Amino acid sequence: MKAKIKITLKRGVLDPQGKAIQGALGTLGFAGVEDVRQGKYIELDLAHTDAAKAKAEAEAMCQKLLANTVIENYEIEIA
Amino acid sequence: MKAKIKITLKRGVLDPQGKAIQGALGTLGFAGVEDVRQGKYIELDLAHTDAAKAKAEAEAMCQKLLANTVIENYEIEIA
Numbered sequence: 001m002k003a004k005i006k007i008t009l010k011r012g013v014l015d016p017q018g019k020a021i022q023g024a025l026g027t028l029g030f031a032g033v034e035d036v037r038q039g040k041y042i043e044l045d046l047a048h049t050d051a052a053k054a055k056a057e058a059e060a061m062c063q064k065l066l067a068n069t070v071i072e073n074y075e076i077e078i079a
Numbered sequence: 080m081k082a083k084i085k086i087t088l089k090r091g092v093l094d095p096q097g098k099a100i101q102g103a104l105g106t107l108g109f110a111g112v113e114d115v116r117q118g119k120y121i122e123l124d125l126a127h128t129d130a131a132k133a134k135a136e137a138e139a140m141c142q143k144l145l146a147n148t149v150i151e152n153y154e155i156e157i158a
Contacts, residue, residue: 006085006120007120008120008122018121021121021144021145024144025140025144028140028143028144030136030139030140031126032125032126032127033123033124033125033126034124034125034126035122035123035124036121036122036123036124037121037122038119038120038121038122039119039120039121039122040117040118040119040120041085041086041087041117041118041119041120042097042100042115042116042117042118043087043114043115043116043117043118044112044114044115045112045113045114045115046111046112046113047110047111047112047113048111057109060109061104061107061109064107065100065103065104065107066100
């Protein structure tokens with residue numbers, strides 16, 4: 001099964017990378033960009049054929065390695 | 080409107096970051112991880128209130144700045 005994981009900074013955590021993108025978009029002439037937040041996107045191919053088990057494993061991976069849960073949120077989608 | 084953009088490496092492009100994650104997951108005892116690909120995830124807050132216009136603008140941003148279309152694909156979701 002495939003697990004698609006979005007990892008984003010929590011609200012309130014500074015995102016200098018996002019601010020840099022926002023500035024660059026402004027310089028390129030894109031007006032009306034009110035906020036930009038950059039996160040990570042990870043696609044996993046798991047051997048599990050059971051969606052619930054795959055999700056539980058992906059969740060454990062996020063907790064242990066993929067996300068820093070102090071400052072990041074994650075969202076898992078199994079497909 | 081919010082634009083959520085996933086930027087991923089095209090198939091066939093080497094992904095050393097993904098390989099490093101795969102190795103680290105193996106070391107942590109997660110068996111059965113067949114492949115890992117890492118990409119970027121960007122959330123934009125746009126002033127547009129029209130979904131079609133917001134999508135067109137996000138598309139232009141991807142082409143001009145956010146994605147390297149030689150080696151990356153992007154997917155835009157407007158919410």
